[in-house]
Each structure stands twice: as C-alpha cells, then as structure tokens.
Amino acid sequence: MKLLFIMYDQLRFDYLSCAGHPTIETPNMDRLAAMGVRFTRAYAPSTICGSSRMSFYTGRYTSSHGAHRNNYPLRAGEQTLGDHLRSINYDCYLVGKTHMIMDQAGMARMGIERDSVIGARMAQTGFDVVIRDDGLWPQGVDGVYNQTYSPYNHYLQSKGYDSPNPWHDYANSAVDRDGNILSGWLMTYADRPANIANEDSETPWLTTQFLDWLDEQKGNNHWLCHLSYIKPHWPYIVPAPYHDMYKANDILPANRDVTEQIDPHPVYGGFQQDLIGRTFSDQATREKAIPAYMGLIKQCDDELGRILDHLEATGQIQDTLIALTSDHGDYLGDHWMGEKDLFHDCSVKIPLILFDPRPEADHTRGTTCDALVEGIDLAATFIDATGNPIPDHVIEGRSLLPWIHGQAPDQWRDYAISEYDFAPTEIARNLDLAPRDARCVMVVTKDWKMVHFHGNLPPMLFDLNSDPNELNDLGQNPSHQNIRQQMYTHLQDWGLRMAQRTALSEQDINRMSGQPGRKGVLRGLYDGSEVDPEWIKPIQGKAKIFRPS
C-alpha cells in the first residue's frame, strides 16, 4: 500500500463544492470525496501552521510535543511519522512545506550532527526530503523571514524570472504597464493576475515535482509521500486565468454580527481590533481577497485533477491510500477577524477526505462521516493502513480506517481538542500575559464548543445547535454554568492524559508484571512460609561467619 498525504495550507473546510459552497467549483476534490469518505467534523490540532503540522507529523497534541506555535522548535527526540514508518520498513518522503524548525540546542546537546542521516531527518520532522519549500520567502525592514534555500526561487530564476526573490516579485505580485511591482501583500491588488505563467506558479510547480518523483518510484510500493502545498495561503494573489474566475458577487456574506463587537472576550476582542481584524472587517478587503482565495483553491483543484488522472492512468489508484486535508482554515472577515488563530469553525475545522482503494472501503464510498476527528488521527491511520500496530503510547490520535471500513469503533472520543499559543503577539503583550499564560485550548463535543484561556481569563462557549454560526458567546452566561462544568471535566480528563511515557508501550508493561518477585525482590515475607519454597532456595546457603549470632 502506498500512502499519499496531501495537505493544503489555510484551506477552509467549507470552500469545497462537495462541502456545500454555492459558488466555488472543486470537481476534483468532489471526485476524491466520491471515491472515499469526507469527514465533516475534522478539527485542526492547532490554528496556526507550524504547531498544527508538528501534530500531524507526530500524531500528538501540541502540548504533548511542545512545538506550540510557528518557529517553536520540535524538540529533538520527539518521534515522528518517519520514525514510526521506517521502523516498519516504509519510506517517508516530503514534497513541499512542513514549517519545521529544528531543535538545534537539543541536537547539539545529544551530539547529533545536522548533516548525518539521523540529523537530517530530525531536522525535517522525520521526512526524507524530495523538495522542501515552505512557501514563504518575504523580505522586510529587518531582512528575510526564512534564511534557508528555496528550491522554488531557484526554479523561477532558472526560468528567467529575473529577481533575487522571484517568489515575491513574480509569483506573488502583479505588475503595472510600466513594470512596477504591485505586491500581493497589498490586497488592493488581489484581483490582478500574478505576474507569472500559471505552470510556473507554486501549486502547478509543486505538483510537477511530485509527479516527476512518483514516476521514479517504480517497484517501490512501501512509501508515504507528504505532498504539502503552501496554497491557498496568503498572499492572496493568483495567476491568470484563475485571477478573474470569481468576482465580488461570488463571495458569501461575512458570518458576523455587530453584537460580537460588544464587550467581547478580551483575547477575541484583541484579534478583532488588531490590523488584520480591522482590514478583513472591511468589505472592500473581502471583495478583493476572497475571489483570489477562491481562485487559488480552484487552481489547487485542477492540480489535484492532474494527480488523480495520473494515478488512474498508471493504475496506481488501486494501491494508493489518499488523505486530503489542510492545516487549518481562514477567517476571511467572519467574526470580524482575518487569518486563523481562534477556534470558530471557519478557522479550526479542516477539510478531510480519506480514500482507501481496498474492497473493505467499497460500501462507504461517497459518504460523509460526522464523527469528531482530529488532525492527529492521520498518523495513526497511515500506520494502521500498513497493517502494523499503532504505537499508542506515543501517537495520541486514533485510526480512521474503521470509519471508512464501515465499522464504527466501539468507543470513539466524545470531545475533540485544538490548541493555540499566541505568546509572541501584541495581543498577549496588551493583556500583559506571560508567554506561558498566552495559550488557549478548545474542547468541542457534538453539541458544545468551549475555549479555555490560561492567565485567569474567562472561557468562550458556543451552543452549536441553537447557534451554529457561533455568534453568541455564552462563556460568562450564568445559566450555562453546568455546561461549562461538563466541558471543564472533559478538559481535566484530557489534561491528565498519559502523553509522555513514550519509551515504554502498554505491551511492555504487561510483560513486566510480577517480574521483580521472580528475580528475587522478596517483599513482605516474615518467615518465607508465605511463598512457594522454590522462591526461598535462591536465598539459602552457607556463609563464612563474620558476626555470629
């Protein structure tokens, strides 16, 4: 079985036509959904790229692996999907983005060389790198954001895109008649075409890189490949013909209410009031950015079509399990916010489609599943798909295969978790929160969603039945004290979970039972008559007399 793990970046769960979006058309995502199962209540492990991805790649919650936010290193020693897969003779490849920051201090402390095989994999979240390009190469007043090598910029330069940083100057900018760069960072230009040929833009380029790599894998059927796109992540700009496929009248009204701006939760209020929130609260921004965002998704969908066509043409569709998802969503002006960060559905819910070519999955094809599932479940799912046991003392997620094989697990989770760390933000500074206190965690059940904030801040609470649009925060409503108590009980159970005994499995412990006694640790004996005489023989014998009684 081959494992194809496709991830988009910042793709909302509800911007697929099969998810009910009325104006966007994603026939290839719909096609994959028709081949497999679409999960309608899938939650990102975290609502920011880096920490969400570290959870996808370890199968663990962000507070378990410690990389809570972008540019927080994944500590050396955390076991990754690559570690697990290689231990069962599967290769684990990367084509695209991970947002991984290596733990240089930890590697130095343990004497792990960056350029050793082990060190290189550790520095790449366990992947063997076909292409690593995180897709963000901006330059600002303090220099460049990412010091590493960009294969994409190298490619563009080789194609004649003449600039030290064609990622910005061509792929993510438009141009006026005089050749002046109109940067995609400025959303007023989002309705213009990126100044690049479509085939050279990021999504088609990465797809070609993947297909070229795939054609070289002849005969090797034991691999996972993480095809990880940067799009439809900002900058919100897309090349022709996608730049004018959608217009202002194709966008949905913002899901927001003026009452959300009245005495909001302090952290939520902070996000409303920062520049991003203010800009996306402006309809002019939405009318420029959202059509570009939809064009970027349409481009992703066309490229997915190339992949599915190729897999079908080569027959590989019959032995390739495909997971399609995103690391988190995008507010796009809903709830008076932009970006992601908090836990309204548009931010924390993710698209998740799972296709298993095997007959066991035949009777669920084209169906949806509304179980509470989490991004960390994919690591367990991939290992399960290989037929090997899941190391559940390390991986906290659970396999989704039972769902697509039509066997609802006997005991599935009754709440899902997502976490967010906003320590390095102005919002934390304005609230005078120490880094360790600038964290929040969402717990969601079938009916309720609560967000707990550290730092002695109140929670947020939404009634998902009576308020599916999450417009009415009941976090401090006296009549919901019991609900909050129930949600805090879930949070308490989760907080006390066993997450760090990663060097010893449940099976290892079962094998330990009773060993000390059989190895001579004879506790609780008064005269030895309490146990089998065999146990006493090893402690009998003769000795020289040093201290006669």
Place this chain on the structure above:
Amino acid sequence: MKLLFIMYDQLRFDYLSCAGHPTIETPNMDRLAAMGVRFTRAYAPSTICGSSRMSFYTGRYTSSHGAHRNNYPLRAGEQTLGDHLRSINYDCYLVGKTHMIMDQAGMARMGIERDSVIGARMAQTGFDVVIRDDGLWPQGVDGVYNQTYSPYNHYLQSKGYDSPNPWHDYANSAVDRDGNILSGWLMTYADRPANIANEDSETPWLTTQFLDWLDEQKGNNHWLCHLSYIKPHWPYIVPAPYHDMYKANDILPANRDVTEQIDPHPVYGGFQQDLIGRTFSDQATREKAIPAYMGLIKQCDDELGRILDHLEATGQIQDTLIALTSDHGDYLGDHWMGEKDLFHDCSVKIPLILFDPRPEADHTRGTTCDALVEGIDLAATFIDATGNPIPDHVIEGRSLLPWIHGQAPDQWRDYAISEYDFAPTEIARNLDLAPRDARCVMVVTKDWKMVHFHGNLPPMLFDLNSDPNELNDLGQNPSHQNIRQQMYTHLQDWGLRMAQRTALSEQDINRMSGQPGRKGVLRGLYDGSEVDPEWIKPIQGKAKIFRPS
C-alpha cells in the same frame, strides 16, 4: 559554591529526632537542621524509587518526563540536572544509587552510542559516575534482578566475603552458628546482626567512597555531588552494633484504625490485602522490622556525622550547600500497609533539610518552614545557588533559597503534587485496569489532601486539620463535594500546565515578538497606508512583464 545532594532511600519524614520521633536519636541530622532549615511539608514527586528520582534529577513531574515507575526508561532527550549544571560549567557527580533505566531504543533511534561521553551521561541520568550502585542485587527463581556490575559486591569479595553475591549473603543476611545464611528478606531475622563488619556494610562503605572522592577535588569548587544511599531501604537488617540499639518497646503504635478496613477505596483495599500489607499488619513483623529500620537510620546518622566532621575539619563547610532528603517514606504497617505506593503522609512526605553556608541564610538557621515544597524544587534550588537563572521552561520545580534567605516568595504554590503508577502490579490486574489507567495523582493543600485515580475510580480525600492521621477517607462523602471540586480545580490547572515546550524559553519567546512583520510577513494590508512607508519599500521595485494587467 559546592553542592552536596544527600539522598537516603525510604527514610520517613518523621523518623528523625528533630522531627519529633520520641525514641530514635539522629544527632547529626539534627545538627544539620540546626545549621539550616528543615522543611516540614516536603512531598516526594512519586512514592516509588525510580520515578521519584527521575523527578529529582530532572526537576520535572513524572507525567512530564514519562518515567512513571521503577524500570520505566527515562526517555532519551529529557534534560537532567547534569545537562543544566554542565551548561553553566558545573560538574555533576554520582556516588551511589539512581535507579535509572536508560532508553536504549531512543538512544539507538538517535544514533547515540552508549560508550560515548554523551551516551554514558544519558544512561546515568546526566551524572558523571564516581560510584553507581543501586543497592539491590537479589537473585530469584528467574535469575538476577539487576544485570549490571555492582561495585559493592566487588568490594566485598575483595575483602574476603566469599560468595558470588555477598550483598545478599553477608551484607543483608545474618548467619547461624553452623554458617547457614539467615536471609534479611525474611523479617523474622531482622533482629539479628548482618553477617558483616559495620565498616564494610553499605552505608559506611558508600560514605568512605564519597570522602575519598572529595579529598581528590582539591581546587575544584564548581561541582554537585549526589551522595545517594540505598538505606534505610529494605532488606530490614543491619550489622552490629546497630542491630540491637532499638527494641520492640521503642517502636510507635501503628497509625491505623479498623474502620480503614471497612469498604476501603478499591486500590487502597488492594494494597491492604496484598502480601506486603498483610505481613506489615502483623505486629510481630513490625516488632522485628522497625527496630532494624531504626538501626539503619542510626547508622546513616553516624555516617552523616563523619561527613559533617570532615567538611568542618577541612573548612569546606563554609562553601558547601547541603541538601538532605529521601526519595519517599515507608508505611511500616501504618494504615494496614507496608512499603510505600500510596499517599498517606508516612509514604509521600520526605525529610528535607537545606543548609546554605552563606550569611544570607544566617537568620533562618535552626528554623523550620511549613511551606508546601516538592522534591522537584531541589533541581531549581541547586541552579539558583550557583547564581545562574533557572531554566523554568524545563524545570517545573522552584528554588527554595528565598525561604532559607528569609524572603518568603510573593507567589508560592498553594498545592503540591505527587504521582504514582501501579500498572505492573497484581492490584491493577485484579481491578482489570489497562496500564495507562493504573495511575493516581495526589493534590495536597494546607488543609486537604485528595488522591485522584484514573480508570473511573473514586478519589480519596482527607481533612488534614480534623483528621491529621488520615484515618477517615472522605472521597465519597456527599458533604464534601465542594471540597473535592476545589481540589479537582487545582488538578485541572496542574494538568493543563505548560510542561513540554522545553526547546524554547520565556525569554526566547519575548524576543520573537513582532519579528515576522519586520521580516516581511506583511499581513492585513489593504493598500500599505496602514504601516510605516519604510515597511513597504522592500516590496516595491521593477519586474519583467510576464502577464501585463
């Protein structure tokens, strides 16, 4: 400043004369208490050797480092006292016991060689080993408990104690007139002298090893030495003259009540009913074992006198900080139990004496402190004593120096935690608990102690004011629902603590604030007028026209 970290094993907090024991005499522990501060409410991180020690050596809770129990490996990558001290140019030495089990799989995964300097330290909880002897060398029907080399057995053999295992046959056994070994495992022999010269028994031998090492340290004032005794841990047998210093009439009545045996908590009932509980519930066992236990403590005290005399004679007492403690206590028949395991005071409370030679500590000498302190506080205390900042993103304990310098910290913890994992026990099997569910955690405040059990078991609760002997379990008493709720709120806060972001400090994060924007991640701009024009310059320029607008 030199750091001397003295640990005994299974020494009860209340078996020091300075702690009020009416019949035992510990003049040298009392002497150290008169020189420093004795903490009267110090709690072990766990009520079993290995996990408690891994917490002392990492400054972290057992559920943070994952080595919950004896013979659970400390996962490769966990930072130890040795890692922290060496990073500030302090050496970190071991003389005695650690009960460390190395994470061989983790080291192999990271390519760390056991015989490299890094590997050797990782395999020894970060210590450089002067002497490593865990003090338990039994042999049973399935062979030996500990396969590693015993320096102590080697020493005894060199002194003519003729046996493949003189640890058992001489140091921990008596002998009859015919030379038959009377094993110390059988407590009926606990009133006899161990068949060994006192100077060759474990506590004096280890003391001599330490003093010999100390004399070689001339000129090196930047070290921590962990002098770690196995005693007064069982087997309960001690050489002359200590074997008859205490008699049955010197022991205290067992702290227990028949009502404790009526419908006890399932786990507590399991420990009452197992062999150890039954044996120690028998007064005959107590009258044999406890005088020997007291003799072992008396021996420890005399050896402490040798150390203090030597430090004073050499003047080193003036620049040596001394911490004296134990890894946990011993039930000795109290509450119808033997051994440790659960969280009654006799098991979870530990002696803790801290001596700081510096003038800042002068005005607290000879006093006691009743603050809630934990074993994990010592790691922070040692680093603080060197004048270096405590890495509080890794070490969860807090420095005790403010207490002994007479400055009560502004915000001290209002609850203390201890944890226990009983997964490989018959008690867990009898209750049909999966390994991950056979765990419990104690939360204690100034007035209350609650024990939470995983696996849907009820809690235990004690009112420390009205029931200081902890004889009345209120864990299911309807009238204490509010108290339990308060205690669970503490447990919830603790469970959600930040414990794994160990690759990034609070200071590192504060330095990250605002960086992405200054490095060109220009989010939330509509036309650029929102920010300093300087920020826009890097995204302006000229480009070749590929797709004219």
